[in-house]
Amino acid sequence: xxxxxxxxxxxxxxxxxxxxxxxxxxxxxxxxxxxxxxxxxxxxxxxxxxxxxxxxxxxxxxxxxxxxxxxxxxxxxxxxxxxxxxxxxxxxxxxxxxxxxxxxxxxxxxxxxxxxxxxxxxxxxxxxxxxxxxxxxxxxxxxxxxxxxxxxxxxxxxxxxxxxxxxxxxxxxxxxxxxxxxxxxxxxxxxxxxxxxxxxxxxxxxxxxxxxxxxxxxxxxxxxxxxxxxxxxxxxxxxxxxxxxxxxxxxxxxxxxxxxxxxxxxxxxxxxxxxxxxxxxxxxxxxxxxxxxxxxxxxxxxxxxxxxxxxxxxxxxxxxxxxxxxxxxxxxxxxxxxxxxxxxxxxxxxxxxxxxxxxxxxxxxxxxxxxxxxxxxxxxxxxxxxxxxxxxxxxxxxxxxxxxxxxxxxxxxxxxxxxxxxxxxxxxxxxxxxxxxxxxxxxxxxxxxxxxxxxxxxxxxxxxxxxxxxxxxxxxxxxxxxxxxxxxxxxxxxxxxxxxxxxxxxxxxxxxx
Amino acid sequence: xxxxxxxxxxxxxxxxxxxxxxxxxxxxxxxxxxxxxxxxxxxxxxxxxxxxxxxxxxxxxxxxxxxxxxxxxxxxxxxxxxxxxxxxxxxxxxxxxxxxxxxxxxxxxxxxxxxxxxxxxxxxxxxxxxxxxxxxxxxxxxxxxxxxxxxxxxxxxxxxxxxxxxxxxxxxxxx
Numbered sequence: 001x002x003x004x005x006x007x008x009x010x011x012x013x014x015x016x017x018x019x020x021x022x023x024x025x026x027x028x029x030x031x032x033x034x035x036x037x038x039x040x041x042x043x044x045x046x047x048x049x050x051x052x053x054x055x056x057x058x059x060x061x062x063x064x065x066x067x068x069x070x071x072x073x074x075x076x077x078x079x080x081x082x083x084x085x086x087x088x089x090x091x092x093x094x095x096x097x098x099x100x101x102x103x104x105x106x107x108x109x110x111x112x113x114x115x116x117x118x119x120x121x122x123x124x125x126x127x128x129x130x131x132x133x134x135x136x137x138x139x140x141x142x143x144x145x146x147x148x149x150x151x152x153x154x155x156x157x158x159x160x161x162x163x164x165x166x167x168x169x170x171x172x173x174x175x176x177x178x179x180x181x182x183x184x185x186x187x188x189x190x191x192x193x194x195x196x197x198x199x200x201x202x203x204x205x206x207x208x209x210x211x212x213x214x215x216x217x218x219x220x221x222x223x224x225x226x227x228x229x230x231x232x233x234x235x236x237x238x239x240x241x242x243x244x245x246x247x248x249x250x251x252x253x254x255x256x257x258x259x260x261x262x263x264x265x266x267x268x269x270x271x272x273x274x275x276x277x278x279x280x281x282x283x284x285x286x287x288x289x290x291x292x293x294x295x296x297x298x299x300x301x302x303x304x305x306x307x308x309x310x311x312x313x314x315x316x317x318x319x320x321x322x323x324x325x326x327x328x329x330x331x332x333x334x335x336x337x338x339x340x341x342x343x344x345x346x347x348x349x350x351x352x353x354x355x356x357x358x359x360x361x362x363x364x365x366x367x368x369x370x371x372x373x374x375x376x377x378x379x380x381x382x383x384x385x386x387x388x389x390x391x392x393x394x395x396x397x398x399x400x401x402x403x404x405x406x407x408x409x410x411x412x413x414x415x416x417x418x419x420x421x422x423x424x425x426x427x428x429x430x431x432x433x434x435x436x437x438x439x440x441x442x443x444x445x446x447x448x449x450x451x452x453x454x455x456x457x458x459x460x461x462x463x464x465x466x467x468x469x470x471x472x473x474x475x476x477x478x479x480x481x482x483x484x485x486x487x488x489x490x491x492x493x494x495x496x497x498x499x500x501x502x503x504x505x506x507x508x509x510x511x512x513x
Numbered sequence: 514x515x516x517x518x519x520x521x522x523x524x525x526x527x528x529x530x531x532x533x534x535x536x537x538x539x540x541x542x543x544x545x546x547x548x549x550x551x552x553x554x555x556x557x558x559x560x561x562x563x564x565x566x567x568x569x570x571x572x573x574x575x576x577x578x579x580x581x582x583x584x585x586x587x588x589x590x591x592x593x594x595x596x597x598x599x600x601x602x603x604x605x606x607x608x609x610x611x612x613x614x615x616x617x618x619x620x621x622x623x624x625x626x627x628x629x630x631x632x633x634x635x636x637x638x639x640x641x642x643x644x645x646x647x648x649x650x651x652x653x654x655x656x657x658x659x660x661x662x663x664x665x666x667x668x669x670x671x672x673x674x675x676x677x678x679x680x681x682x683x684x685x686x687x688x
Contacts, residue, residue, distance in 0.1 A: 055660050166582060168572040172527065175566045179534060179559050186555040193559055194537055218607070222600050229596045394635025395645060401607050402623045406653055409619075410663045418611055426604065433591065434520050434584050452558045460552035 011365025031071020041088025042072035051407035058344035077114035090276035097304030121310030125317035140350035145454035150478035161488030177441035181448020217404035218425025265311030269318025276315035283311030516587035531567035618668030
């Protein structure tokens with residue numbers, strides 16, 4: 001325990017180094033801005049800006065991206081409240097009560113509630129993170145390829161069981177990402193695989209960033225253009241210090257449910273498929289259930305703004321936990337961060353705590369600092385962000401397209417990859433419109449090479465015995481993961497069965513799985 | 514095209530794509546089973562996962578026929594006709610921008626794209642457009658070419674020579 005405090009103190013000192021601190025501020029600002037823009041969320045920001053972070057050393061780069069992730073969770077509330085459009089899917093639940101509050105002229109109160117709640121969520125989750133990460137990394141140090149592979153199966157199973165999307169389409173998306181990761185030279189035998197149309201360019205494989213920027217840059221902007229047609233309507237907001245002081249007095253009204261929502265958010269966030277969006281919806285439900293006055297929810301109750309905002313911040317921190325300790329990203333955003341770490345030459349996973357303690361603890365320290373910086377920036381600059389939201393899409397859209405193009409080229413030095421990004425972006429847009437979830441594919445292309453290697457290593461060491469993954473004597477943890485994975489995959493089947501039975505006895509079926 | 518038709522076409526297309534992947538593994542002669550003394554063959558992973566993709570596509574097709582998916586019951590247009598022109602023109606302009614890179618180079622191409630988007634689609638004033646275009650070109654040059662030392666494509670030799678002059682100036686006086 002004492003160890004943790006010493007390491008944390010070191011991390012905090014690192015976070016205050018001029019470059020790192022500047023990155024925290026820049027990341028929070030960028031995140032608030034990106035989170036506030038309708039259609040853009042943390043994942044888009046991290047994907048589009050990852051190539052720019054090669055300007056600074058890896059530690060500063062990940063601090064910037066983590067701060068951006070964090071800031072985007074705060075920023076999402078800004079457009080949920082002022083526009084009634086969630087700035088990102090993670091802020092959907094914030095609209096339920098945030099929008100009615102804005103329409104009643106209480107947009108200021110809603111914004112401040114969102115900021116304070118985000119701060120509470122951030123604080124609780126980062127403390128949980130600090131307590132859980134080192135022991136989890138210790139356990140994970142004993143993992144062999146069997147455990148690694150079983151964990152990845154579990155990660156993908158969460159998409160099937162908890163993702164809530166069409167099941168065959170979800171599985172297709174996962175498999176597509178895994179197969180795309182296999183394009184190029186085989187890591188073990190050195191043979192070229194899946195060289196489409198005999199184009200030599202495919203020998204280098206399909207970079208995860210090409211897919212991520214294609215989907216979250218190009219595809220997302222096309223999607224936003226179609227959804228909004230480029231038109232938005234705005235509520236004006238002003239905040240003053242006096243109003244903030246008044247607001248602080250009302251915090252105790254929503255503090256208990258917010259703390260509960262934060263803890264829930266953290267643990268939901270650690271699950272790859274779940275993440276911030278379901279966490280915030282669950283926290284909203286929880287706040288409503290525990291409220292003395294549940295009827296006022298949906299009509300502008302501050303607790304209905306606070307709970308989801310706290311939960312989405314907590315979930316974003318939670319999703320970093322499996323990424324840092326196990327090398328399994330807890331969300332699409334952390335999948336891209338993980339890919340970035342591989343580009344920087346760091347191997348995410350338990351060894352990171354041993355080999356790169358500076359890196360890990362600087363990141364953790366920066367999360368504490370970023371939490372304070374974001375709440376301060378957010379409260380101080382709310383009027384500015386609201387004005388930024390009025391920025392016409394005809395300026396922002398082409399700039400994002402250009403950043404996508406230059407970013408991909410700068411990372412891979414090939415025009416081929418830029419064309420690939422365009423094709424994957426358009427493909428992602430068309431498939432997304434048909435309810436094919438895209439996040440599993442991004443996660444899968446990042447994890448693909450690691451999953452294939454661990455599977456083949458396991459099979460080589462067991463001489464082809466496939467039961468090595470479920471051998472209770474040698475690999476109990478792997479067996480546990482596989483069993484949970486099977487339960488997760490069967491969960492929707494069971495639900496379906498129950499609904500069908502309910503439907504037969506007179507109820508109505510809404511199940512689409 | 515209705516959403517229902519789009520889902521059918523997508524599922525068929527993805528099925529063919531998955532089968533194509535499996536064919537590609539097969540025709541490259543990659544082993545899809547256990548290789549004695551070596552472990553799993555290099556085709557195991559992509560082949561069997563592609564088979565999974567093919568099966569899930571068939572599954573979607575079955576659900577389409579039975580009208581189980583939301584999309585298979587949706588006869589509304591696949592892309593909102595009111596917003597289709599905006600989406601299409603954005604994507605075409607983007608494609609033209611990327612194609613132009615080979616001719617006039619990155620900088621002229623992104624300047625033309627931003628200029629077109631702001632001036633023609635956004636109907637912004639010439640002054641705002643030129644400020645944005647200049648600012649963007651300088652920022653991209655500063656971040657990527659200068660700080661990250663990336664050589665962004667400069668197009669045909671005639672344009673490349675023009676940029677050499679700027680690069681020389683930078684190395685001579687600004688570094």
